[in-house]
Amino acid sequence: MLHLDFTQPPFDVLSLAERQSIRKNTQIRYLAKNEHLTAEELQYLYVVIKGQIEQLLDGEFVASYLGSDHSDQLNNNDWFDSRRLPEPLTENSPNTGASQTYQFRAVEDTLLLQVAGSAVDKISAQNHLVRQMLSDKLPERLKALQQRRHNKTIDPASYNDQQEVQQIMLQPVIDVNLLPVHIVDANNSLYEAASIMTKAGLKHVLVRPLNHLEHRKETRHGTGHLLGILTDTDICRAVSDQQNPATTTCQRYANFNLRTIKASDEIGDALLTMTRYRIHRLPVIDRNGDVVGILGQSDMLAHIGHHSQLISIQIEQAKDLTSLDTAVELIGRYIRAQHQNGVKIGNISRMVQTLNAQVFTKLWQLIVPAEVMKNTCLIVMGSEGRGEQIMRTDQDNALILRDGYTHPDLAQFADTFNHHLADLGYPLCDGNIMMTNPMWRQPLKQFNAQIGLWFKNTDPMHGIYLSAILDGEYVCGDESLLTQVRQHLKVAHRQSDPMFVRQFARAALQFGDVNQWWQKFVPLLGGKSVSEDIDLKKAGIFPLVHGIRTLALENDILDVPSSKNRLKALVQARALTQERADTLLEALEFFMAQRLSVALSTDDKHARQVNPVTLTALERDLLKECLAVVKSFKNQLRQHYQLEIA
Structure with a gap:
């Protein structure tokens, strides 16, 4: 007779008594191909042993749940709680799923283990670990993944200690x-x-x-x-x-x-x-x-008990490129250690942003005389500016000059800076958004005039350039120059065409519907290989980041470049609810964490692609949920900006 695998989540944190209770309340359910779970059977937690279950909402594909025969990992069985109700499609339709339920259909002959929902609820009320993994709140389930990312099995006795260590950065x-x-x-x-x-x-x-x-x-x-x-x-x-x-x-x-x-x-x-x-x-x-x-x-x-401050000291004491390279390598080790310890990805990324800024500052100090430092402002943009870049990916930087200031060697300084950064492992930007490009190395007046041109949106690249400068963050030099650029951004936005933001928002929708996009991989999951992987940046990170950026622009929130702080300001401006903002941030950080996992486990420097077959059942479940958040957010943007349904 088939039994639950108590070495797999969410059952690996159960006590002996809880396991016995689950066994008593579990039975086998067989579904023939195309057979649906009945309405009476939507009161159970199911584990897919063999085969494949398709989840539908009003006949539309939502997700797929796989048995171990469809996974590269032995006994990596998906599970689902059939009692979970649909989330509202948009923030403005909170009651969308109130009278709806999901439908579940067997794509092929499928064998399930059916666990009574009442038994699960009783255990969840006493075991917060189970409650967290099976919560209908996405942030709670993401915490569960974060806490066990590098633990195939968890000893309940040591779990609380591990959780305490992981949460220490959040303590007052x-x-x-x-x-x-x-x-x-x-x-x-x-x-x-x-x-x-x-x-x-x-x-x-x-x-x-x-x-x-x-x-x-x-x-x-x-x-x-x-x-x-x-x-x-x-x-x-x-x-x-x-x-x-x-x-x-x-x-x-x-x-x-x-x-x-x-x-x-x-x-x-x-x-x-x-x-x-x-x-x-x-x-x-x-x-x-x-x-x-x-x-x-x-x-x-x-x-x-960690050593980021020691890295900072090493950066400060660096006298040349070689000693700076050593400090940069320590940042890489720090990232790996923090991720393996389950530290929240947002905390890691913000600390890495701070350390990277110190690397950039030290390098610039080693290159330019004090006179240049005093009369210029070095900024970073893109994910580095937002504090959401963890791996050393493409550079995005610029140099704002004080009006009237010039130096004959500025172009050479910029070239030396960008190429030394490349030597340190920060690749040159394919789009040439770097200070070696004269467009990104200008006096304040010309810089502001250029921004005004971008708001006219006469070139497809203007939206990309504007996105970059909106994400600009100070590194070193005269910070007032960046402050003046941000002030001009507000003026230029107010003077722009009222339809500009609407056009700017379209970029968040350019990669199509995530559910259709996920569905095309389902037929491939049973094969030995998958011809295409999921692009985490296109499917998850970019739509969230750009959508949040657009809402921030609309609400004149231009002094904080990070998605986290933009969401906080949008809540204060009542453009989003606190719950909605929390969910968007949790989904964004999930995609960032998945990218980091790919980067640390492969040689893929871009770390965009993830093969759904290689994910654990918990990760697959959360990936589907986060993709659903992206779909909901894109629908919200479509409605808010009255964009066509793509």
Whole structure:
């Protein structure tokens, strides 16, 4: 007699008692070719042992579920919960699936294991791991995949420990062991500050400004944002300046341009801030604006236990291309380690963006004199600008020059920069969207004039160029130049044809319907090889990214290039609901994670293609769900911008 395979998800996290309960409530169901599950049978969880089940909605193909005889992986059986109802096709039609149910038809003679839904519900109520894997909420099922991506079987006893490690970057900074707060007045002497440091065993004190009472009365906020910091390095600097510590005030050497972090912010945000600004301490501010502790770099690193900060230090200390190459290789190892540890792909990508920006900054510093750095702004664009590029794929960069500034060697500097990046493993851009192209190396005035031309949309490439600059993110130099470009983007958009955004949105629909696109692979799944793989970028990433980008443009959200921050701003603008934004972000990060898995397991540098046969049952299920999210989002765009149904 056939039995459930308890080494496969979602059953590999069951206790002995739960397995016995499932066995008692499982029976075999045989479906002949073209036979449907009856209405009474849509109350079960099914596991496909042999054969193939087709899922339909109003006669239209939705998905296919396969037995192990159709998979390259032994015992990799698909499962489905027949009770799950259809998701609404668009955000504006929340009740679309309320009275609808899916239909299930055997494509060939098929053998199923039928598990009573009531038994599954009883176990799910007590076992959160099962509940997460079988949830009707896509983000919950994506968490399940993330937590077990590199684990074929999971020991329930160790699962909670693993989950805790994986979620550590999402913890609030208040969970870290904070350093105590010691505050001196700005008119205290350096000697008095040093005495407090020595007694407290610290290398810093916070400094209260001379007029802090007036400022607090005016702002009605806490004092945290007014404080400065004085470190042992500052005191050493004063001594080297031959200042008398007993008479020199803290005001003179303290730094009042202090970066802080909220107690409720995530550890990952604190790490990004420290890495980006190369600082070692962050005052932690409570909801009243007062400092509750100091987050020290060493304490945080001990808490999270990884080495991105060490990579940052190596980049900073690089003196030539060879030493910079070593740091870049460490970034690759960091990515692999974080992914294998199940860290959320969004956290990895944002940290990689920060580290890459430091690589680009260091390389530019090694190439150009300080005068060029002062009068130009280096930016990255595309997925690198959005913070969604993990592998070292094609460069997208530009150089904005201050109006009136020129240098005879700028073209040579740009060529050296782009080709050195290529030597470091960041390929040259096939579309030539790089600073070696004079179009992407211009003074501010010409840059803005060019943007105005792109909004006229007279050339098919203009939409691509505009997409690139909308994703622009600061790397180094004079950041105000990028700020002015973003301000001009708003002006140029407001002056453009009202139909421009509608045309701009069309690109998100150019690759056709994802369900039809998935269906064409189904007949191939039973063969020994698949002639075409699924293009994760065309089918998933691009429609989501460009659709979100278009909605952001329409709503004048032009100061944040990442899809995550655009979604957050769209929720604030009430252009999307919070639930919709969360689902779109989870689907996008699923496709990004799949691309990373392909890149780490193959020699495919572009890492776009995935063979559905090689995926696990859980991954196939989530791929179908994420493709359904893409279809729903594209339908939403069609309706919102009144585009034809393609």
